[in-house]
Amino acid sequence: MSIKIGSKAYAERIQDGIDNSFMRKAVSSAQGRFRTGRLKAAEELGDWEDWRTLGEEIRSHTMENLDYYLHQLSEEVEKRGGTVFFAETAEEANAYVQEIAKKKQAKKVVKSKSMVTEEIGLNEALAESGCEVVESDLGEWILQLDEDPPSHIVTPALHKNKEQIRETFVKKKGYTKSDDPVELAAFAREQLRQDFLSADIGVTGCNFAVAESGAVTLVTNEGNARMVTSLPDTQISVMGMERIVPTWEDLEVVVSLLTRAAVGQKLTSYITALTGTRLEDEVDGPEDFHLVIVDNGRSKILGTEFQSALHCIRCAACINACPVYRHVGGHSYGSIYPGPIGAVLTPLLDGYEDHKELPYASSLCAACTEACPVKIPLHEHLIMHREIIVERERMNAKSEEIMMKGFAKWASTPAAYKMSTKMARTALKPWTKDEHIENGPGPLKGWTDQRDFPAPPKKSFREWYKHREERRNG
């Protein structure tokens, strides 16, 4: 897999999303829960805005000194017996992991949920080198069995219900029991236990690396990361180069923001911190620890107007707040990063060519910006993308450009503007019925496909005002 998922065109993906009434119901009820949770958790904190400011400060300080902290991190990791590898591209990262697998003659790899390995397509690369890869996060495991991409960054299988999950288990794993979530989870646990015990390599993502201590921390609710990181002898953590905080204190702030903003939890169930390899007197932990730090386009974002997109802590608050996501679901974005942050990040990492529609899949209502715990101005980034698509990449439709040029002329020439408002009624006459247009021409078509348009009345405001002035002045 890579950032891009599926091969369907944008319009088709959107229609699929809209037509999937089951998914939409699941998404909207989940959004409801997450939103109330987030608001409640924020309220409990009392000074949410101060926390957001603090979160933003930590993130922007880190990004501005990223070289320094990455250097510190790698020194600390190595001091503790780990090996650090900086991968500029997805290919480099995959090749490095493949090499380790080869050296260890690994047959089985267990993983704990990680977006970045999804982004670089690590599972496919490992499969190519003959390794069986098992996702150990329940949601990811279900998706893996079903060969389906994630649709949400915190709850990846949000689009599936328990009946569908049962069906997958029956088909792929010979499951025989009911669709009771407790039974389903027990079955998954049983299956996964075998994998944990027999795996040669454990691969994890990284929520945040702590520069001062060389620790990689993982936030999970199922505790699966603990199994992945304590059972296999070889441990590989893969992180996007921006997923780093300077100190443990900073970690405390961002993790508090993460869990509260994501689903409204005060604390997550598990925070796992990996620091180097197993010491002589320790009973568990890996013998061999590798940290792969992936660039894959991130450093190109540094120093640009989009730098704050790298502040993202992947809490999904923006996704949960977004009314567009609510109606089209995650797969419509055609990217493993869906929702508002996905619409901002995907074109940055993967170029505009395949994703030029994403920045327009927003009404710019700014619910995302308001929800973001580290104050990323998501809707402003979307406008900036549009500007680049139009003015630099010139990927806009010619017809639209002509219209916008016309707009500029119209809006900067009061006489033309006045004339057109006067003519609007006459021009729209052929389509007007009952003072409304139900089936409009040209640019009105998109509008009237979904709703009626009121016909302009006989007199515009400016005409009324002019007459009033004339009457007044005699």
Next chain:
Amino acid sequence: MKVSLFITCLCDTITPDVGKDTVQLLERFGCEVDFPVGQTCCGQPAYNSGYKSESAKAMKQMIKAFEPSEFVVGPSGSCVQMIKEYPKVLKDEPEWRERAGRLAEKTYELTQFLVDVLKIENVGSTFKGTATYHPSCHMTRLLGVKDAPRILLENVEGLNLIDLPLKEDCCGFGGTFAVKNSAISGEMVQEKAEHIGETKADYLIGGDMGCLMNMGGRLRRNKQEVKVLHIAQVLNSQ
């Protein structure tokens, strides 16, 4: 107090009555109102579509039109918010940026002006009916006008205000979004229309003509008998 009217392009062409109510309302509180005829459109359709240089042309026209004004007041949170963005958009042209800054500073949305500048919380109007209020996104989130409309409406005699479920969700207007991403926008406005239906209110009140046209158009398409009113019409009702 001298107030220049900023009657947005939609209001001017499609709902001139909202403009008239705005005039009367301001005059009722002793404002000396004028209408600078050089004004056109705030430039938002082009700006939000990524056409920055085209939108800058509209912005400069607006800056010129309102240069002599003391206060500028408009019945639209979204368009007023656009004016607040001018200095940022024109940041690379120092002279225009400064002129934009002066305009941004003296421009207010109607209810914001009534409550924050004129210090009026009760306009002394009467409106009999059951209504629900949609707080539009740009007005509340970006312009930060959350309380003013609510305070003013709560003080209108006879008005029974019912809370709109998920009121903070966008109605799906978003300017060109409604046309460009018509299918998604349609789903959003449909959900909004259903929530409006749930309130059983006879009237839908809002402070942005674009959003009201969107919701009103869908309500009409759905044959839902809800009358759509701009807040100026309710506040100016006797």
